[in-house]
Amino acid sequence: MNYPRIPAIHDDRTAFTPPVIECGEAMVPLSTLSPRITVYPAYYHLGYAGTQTEAYLRKGAADRLALAAERLPDGLQLVVFDGWRSYEVQASLYEGFRQDLLSQGWTDEEAITRELSKFVAKPTTDIQIPSPHLSGGAVDLTIAGPGGWLDMGTDFDDFTELAMTRHFEELAEPTEKDLEIQSNRRLLYHVMISAGFTNYSHEWWHYEYGTRSWARQTNSQPIYGGILEMNEKIVE
Numbered sequence: 591m592n593y594p595r596i597p598a599i600h601d602d603r604t605a606f607t608p609p610v611i612e613c614g615e616a617m618v619p620l621s622t623l624s625p626r627i628t629v630y631p632a633y634y635h636l637g638y639a640g641t642q643t644e645a646y647l648r649k650g651a652a653d654r655l656a657l658a659a660e661r662l663p664d665g666l667q668l669v670v671f672d673g674w675r676s677y678e679v680q681a682s683l684y685e686g687f688r689q690d691l692l693s694q695g696w697t698d699e700e701a702i703t704r705e706l707s708k709f710v711a712k713p714t715t716d717i718q719i720p721s722p723h724l725s726g727g728a729v730d731l732t733i734a735g736p737g738g739w740l741d742m743g744t745d746f747d748d749f750t751e752l753a754m755t756r757h758f759e760e761l762a763e764p765t766e767k768d769l770e771i772q773s774n775r776r777l778l779y780h781v782m783i784s785a786g787f788t789n790y791s792h793e794w795w796h797y798e799y800g801t802r803s804w805a806r807q808t809n810s811q812p813i814y815g816g817i818l819e820m821n822e823k824i825v826e
């Protein structure tokens with residue numbers, strides 16, 4: 591199947607963003623949301639403290655995820671790696687990647703911060719400007735078929751240029767394999783965008799709804815502020 595190209599999107603994080611008008615939506619567990627969605631809690635499997643086997647999104651984002659799953663061709667499913675994330679987990683991811691860069695020989699603090707900002711959002715407890723996953727409006731995911739996860743060209747959380755969503759759109763002489771990867775990324779992109787999400791251009795697996803970045807890209811108001819504690823009251 592030929593899917594349309596993934597367009598170039600530039601989200602200027604320094605641009606004006608309207609303040610969050612918190613809509614108060616509850617968080618919804620994803621493993622029971624749709625027969626076409628499974629949860630593979632990547633950070634739980636990697637042993638991060640404070641993670642769990644379930645993944646959660648705000649209700650509006652979860653409904654749109656179910657819609658995206660329904661739009662997949664027969665035999666395919668969405669596989670969710672992560673949804674809502676605590677500050678603790680966001681901070682561990684940030685510090686973990688910082689340590690990776692230091693051990694690769696990076697020394698310039700400004701360059702380290704710039705590289706970090708491409709792949710892991712700065713952890714913050716400010717609920718007006720939450721790291722996207724703290725809002726319950728960001729999801730990391732892939733697609734599975736009868737033979738397992740589709741080849742997206744990199745592993746989840748491969749923090750390199752290869753992870754850029756459009757990487758396989760720009761190859762001068764793509765191989766058959768490159769074209770398969772390009773098609774798989776396009777499929778994920780188009781089912782998610784058509785359901786109302788936006789993509790983060792550095793990561794083929796990261797999509798948002800209701801967040802500040804989503805608001806900038808769709809000319810809307812952000813509706814999901816930060817949720818710092820998961821508790822039963824905010825889970826539907």
Ligand SMILES: C[C@@H](N)C(=O)N[C@H](C)C(=O)O
Nearest residue numbers: 683709710711722723730
């Ligand atoms: C860490 C990675 N899976 C991810 O979610 N990155 C984005 C930029 C984030 O931290 O919000």
Ligand SMILES: [Zn+2]
Nearest residue numbers: 728729730796
């Ligand atoms: Zn993400």
